[in-house]
Amino acid sequence: MTVIDTENPDAGAATSDVEFRVTPNDQVFVSADAAPVLTEFSISGPDTAMFDINIYTGEVTLKDWFAPADGDNWDEDENGVYDFTITANAPDGSITETPASLTITAEGEYIFDVPDPIVLPEPEPEPVIPDPVPFGTVFSLSGDDAVVFAIDETTGAVTLND
């Protein structure tokens, strides 16, 4: 997105490119040229059309319409070895390219040779907000020892009598 100050006569200074990035565990506004928030993975190479990659874990999966079989090779050189490159773009600006492949054996077995995916932490659970006390409820204490305690009639909070 581009933020534009329509009143600024200096066109070069009147715009700013901004991105809103949603990651599995975070949401942030950053400048469009900012480094990745988390390490981001991408896939490239001659045989990538049949694969997906999880941008934040690097997990490579087959497209749901792609069911390779030995003898029915869809890879570019038709040898049953699907070659691609996984690129990791880290927040510190470093870029790592790793050759990877999927081989279909004569037995129809899939053998992935890819980097281990990253296991992302689970997002923080939403706080549990208790149901509000029903309107009109009045709390009271009873019992032999109730005399030493006080109770908030609205919330039911029990405290020691001062």
Place this chain on the structure above:
Amino acid sequence: MPKYKTDWVVNQVPNFTLQGPDAFLFEIDPATGEITLKDWFTPDFNDAWDVNEDNTTS
């Protein structure tokens, strides 16, 4: 809620606007340039709302 504020050098009364294919998800304060999410927009990594569905608005 995430917010974004550009550091501007402003010599006159500004009028900030927001452009781009995903701008409909956001509001911008024309005086300060602060960007906030529309109140109906709840970002979800598994349900991308941006036009090209890569979880990065442009």
